[in-house]
Amino acid sequence: MATVSQSAAVSHVGKVRSNNQDSGYAGHSLFVVADGMGGHAGGDVASAIATKRVMQADIGYTTAQDAEFALQAALIAANSQLAETVFEHAELTGMGTTVSAMIVLEDQVAIAHIGDSRIYLLRDGELSQITVDHTFVQRLVDSGRITEQEAMVHPRRSVLMRVLGDVEASPEVDTSILTTLAGDRWLICSDGLSGVVSPAAIANALLSGASPLSVATRLVKESLDAGAPDNVTIVVVDIGDGPLREAEPVVVGSAAAPLAFGEEPIRNRPLRLPGLRLHPVRESHFEPDSQDYLSELIEEDARRARRRRFTWLTGVILLVLAISAAAVLGYQWTQTRFFIGVEGSNVAIFQGVQQDLGPIKLSHVYEETDLPVSSLRMYDRQQVEQTISAPSLEDAQLIVERLHNANIP
Incomplete structure (x- = not known):
């Protein structure tokens, strides 16, 4: 027992x-x-x-x-x-x-x-x-x-x-x-x-x-x-x-x-x-x-849930906007940069930066020159193939001009 x-x-x-x-x-x-x-x-x-x-x-x-x-x-x-x-x-x-x-x-x-x-x-x-x-x-x-x-x-x-x-x-x-x-x-x-x-x-x-x-x-x-x-x-x-x-x-x-x-x-x-x-x-x-009070509390809880969803959605939207704004500003900054590289068989001036962001390319050909890469000296050719950074378009054009003068008699 x-x-x-x-x-x-x-x-x-x-x-x-x-x-x-x-x-x-x-x-x-x-x-x-x-x-x-x-x-x-x-x-x-x-x-x-x-x-x-x-x-x-x-x-x-x-x-x-x-x-x-x-x-x-x-x-x-x-x-x-x-x-x-x-x-x-x-x-x-x-x-x-x-x-x-x-x-x-x-x-x-x-x-x-x-x-x-x-x-x-x-x-x-x-x-x-x-x-x-x-x-x-x-x-x-x-x-x-x-x-x-x-x-x-x-x-x-x-x-x-x-x-x-x-x-x-x-x-x-x-x-x-x-x-x-x-x-x-x-x-x-x-x-x-x-x-x-x-x-x-x-x-x-x-x-x-x-x-x-x-x-x-x-x-x-x-x-x-x-x-x-x-x-x-x-x-x-x-x-x-x-x-x-x-x-x-x-x-x-x-x-x-x-x-x-x-x-x-x-x-x-x-x-x-x-x-x-x-x-x-x-x-x-x-x-x-009481049913009235219970219904009131349930409705209040539903309102609170709606407020939470609205707050969460607003936060997500603001976060997306902030990321988008940062991305736009970042891309705009990259387009102020230039570098010298190879396009086909010739030396070219690129606008942007050398790195890519996943599938997004952060550079494009700004100007393709008539200077063949094969005509460059070994050292200059290696430098161009590895890309040469330039802070501005004028600096990039000066680099191309230097390469041309040093390699074309």
Whole structure:
């Protein structure tokens, strides 16, 4: 019978953010990552509230279907709690959070997911992404408008189409039940990891054979080495065939500090989270999952693509014009030069330079003289056959005159 043998949860603020808006949980059979958004304090509050609510689902279940339903219900309840918090604290308007959670029940795993945090499975040396990002760029990838590589650098890659928050009363949550086997290694992470570390690098770390804590720490380091522009939270879960392990649950990130509301009415006082100060919400990466908005974003992306094509075409045209102008000016310069050479059997004056540019000749006969090459002395003949450069037409004519006087008595 497959059971959880080891697990670990690690969270880091990253190199750019001033506070950690992620939360993570590695429990007995429940594992969660939440990535908050909505301002300096709003993201912290959102991920902490959602994670603490979902943590209540870390209990025993009879079937995987029961666990799946409990996860979905927990996410919907967390969404309602976030909406109520925003109602009581207007300064938190717009806060939200992603949630990716799984419950391991013997040889089955129940999954609930919303947003762009991810769940991966490493089985038999192959890494698979289990969840699908609820992002604008993922819609573009799914519709074939852009590639996975283009999605990594798309300017709208942070736009979420679905999150928990104060926007929708009943957000759509993806749920599923999968089979797990002894030897499987599961990874749940925020986009602070998946957004900067390649799937190949993630797979290499998971394949290392190290403990879940060592792997999670290594992946955090790789995210930091890549710049870590966002918070990064990682939960690693190993599946074995021994008895269920008895490790204590681990909470990381903003959920590690308990929410403290005190005894006074919530409406009359600010929400307090130890170590955090509330600020007006100044950032948001969530947009409603509406067809109108999606169409607007797709049209904006199309306009951006047209602008890129126009810019590229303009650059190509300017480059061609610059090359053409340089070629014309260069050719005109060559026509100011002259040299003495052989045309047929006679000495001739050529206009241009001795070299050719591929199939393009840069010289032509300007004047063929009546001086036979055979009449020249050996030295002069060799010089003419190898060509004699002249800076001007007058100099070329003087050279021909010298050759004539030196070789014709």
